[in-house]
Amino acid sequence: MKGFARPAALRPGNKIALLTPATVVKEAYLLGGEAAIRAHGYEPVRMPGFAVGADGRFAGSADTRLHDLLTALENPDIKAIWCGRGGYGAVQLISRVPLSLVAKSPKWLIGFSDVCALHSLWLRAGVQALHAPMLRRLTDHPADEITEQIFALLGGLCENEADGAIHPLQQCGVASGRLIGGNVSVLGDLAATPFDQAAILADEPFILLIEDVAESLSRLQRRLWRLRLSGLLNRAEGIVVGQFTACPGGVNFSSAEEMTRKNLPFSANAKNELITITSAIREILSLALKAFERRDNDIASQVEPLEQVIDTLKEQMRTRHILRMQQGACSIEAGFVLSDLLTDLERTSDHCSNIAGCIIDAREHNLNLHETLREAKAADSGFQSTFHSYAEKYQLPLPPTEQTL
Numbered sequence: 001m002k003g004f005a006r007p008a009a010l011r012p013g014n015k016i017a018l019l020t021p022a023t024v025v026k027e028a029y030l031l032g033g034e035a036a037i038r039a040h041g042y043e044p045v046r047m048p049g050f051a052v053g054a055d056g057r058f059a060g061s062a063d064t065r066l067h068d069l070l071t072a073l074e075n076p077d078i079k080a081i082w083c084g085r086g087g088y089g090a091v092q093l094i095s096r097v098p099l100s101l102v103a104k105s106p107k108w109l110i111g112f113s114d115v116c117a118l119h120s121l122w123l124r125a126g127v128q129a130l131h132a133p134m135l136r137r138l139t140d141h142p143a144d145e146i147t148e149q150i151f152a153l154l155g156g157l158c159e160n161e162a163d164g165a166i167h168p169l170q171q172c173g174v175a176s177g178r179l180i181g182g183n184v185s186v187l188g189d190l191a192a193t194p195f196d197q198a199a200i201l202a203d204e205p206f207i208l209l210i211e212d213v214a215e216s217l218s219r220l221q222r223r224l225w226r227l228r229l230s231g232l233l234n235r236a237e238g239i240v241v242g243q244f245t246a247c248p249g250g251v252n253f254s255s256a257e258e259m260t261r262k263n264l265p266f267s268a269n270a271k272n273e274l275i276t277i278t279s280a281i282r283e284i285l286s287l288a289l290k291a292f293e294r295r296d297n298d299i300a301s302q303v304e305p306l307e308q309v310i311d312t313l314k315e316q317m318r319t320r321h322i323l324r325m326q327q328g329a330c331s332i333e334a335g336f337v338l339s340d341l342l343t344d345l346e347r348t349s350d351h352c353s354n355i356a357g358c359i360i361d362a363r364e365h366n367l368n369l370h371e372t373l374r375e376a377k378a379a380d381s382g383f384q385s386t387f388h389s390y391a392e393k394y395q396l397p398l399p400p401t402e403q404t405l
């Protein structure tokens with residue numbers, strides 16, 4: 001495995017630079033972060049850019065933010081750089097920072113979210129960095145378990161260990177490799193650039209960490225597809241899923257967590273029906289991906305008939321679900337989760353249909369997606385044949401206690 005420089009452990013009294021490479025941070029979080037750092041025996045150094053004030057949404061102009069970063073890197077008394085906030089703007093700096101400056105005197109870089117762009121810079125320079133909370137969390141939780149783990153790592157009291165509760169939806173496994181990654185949006189934006197993390201590591205095995213904040217489901221899907229097509233997801237030995245905070249339109253994880261916590265099972269019939277519709281979803285995802293990768297109209301034309309079958313399955317499952325609730329075979333709480341799940345599965349199918357429709361439109365130089373889909377359903381005898389074939393393949397199992405539904 002390629003060697004990466006590990007910054008030296010901090011000693012009591014060492015200076016930690018505080019700067020914001022992206023969006024402006026509130027003064028209260030800056031003061032709280034300074035207090036937490038002092039409480040752990042280090043000296044916080046507020047970089048000059050903090051005093052300049054905001055430049056629109058940014059914590060200062062790109063030149064100001066760059067000057068803060070370069071000053072912190074050049075100052076031998078600064079042993080670590082703790083970022084105040086993410087947001088957007090770090091990408092404006094990374095191409096203007098000499099790699100030799102980062103590598104010459106390795107310093108801990110601490111942050112996440114948009115700071116992932118700087119993590120990519122550190123990775124390219126061959127220096128380890130720390131994907132960790134910033135000043136807001138230090139203010140709100142100055143001495144909790146996570147904060148203490150961060151300071152223990154900075155002080156050399158532990159190597160790379162981070163203990164904590166495993167999320168009930170995580171699938172545990174064993175993998176080895178360098179831990180890289182960070183914010184999904186930033187990773188997607190840096191793909192196929194000199195700061196593409198997978199390209200930087202070449203053939204070295206790695207474990208990928210992903211997280212994001214305040215991104216819609218559609219944007220997250222778009223960027224995850226880009227990461228898959230770039231090879232980052234496919235090459236990973238394992239994937240660590242971090243927090244996806246305040247992401248509107250996403251999967252209802254809170255409902256899934258409630259089912260786990262309260263032990264709310266689906267009925268046996270509902271589970272069997274979910275097996276059928278999720279099998280159809282897996283096939284439509286595979287078709288859409290193959291059609292996109294190969295720009296293949298024949299494969300793309302198979303997507304819409306299957307999408308129609310999935311719509312039918314969803315309605316059938318809703319009808320059966322209502323009947324089970326009336327008969328007392330399904331709890332209302334579990335029913336809410338099932339309803340959310342069916343909605344998410346249908347949306348996944350709709351996205352696949354849009355992808356396939358765009359592929360067909362691009363080949364035929366037609367910019368009206370809805371017209372393409374209408375013509376396919378109305379005039380194409382192959383559409384009906386494919387639809388009936390999928391309808392036969394993906395029939396809901398007949399419940400053992402019911403003859404018809």
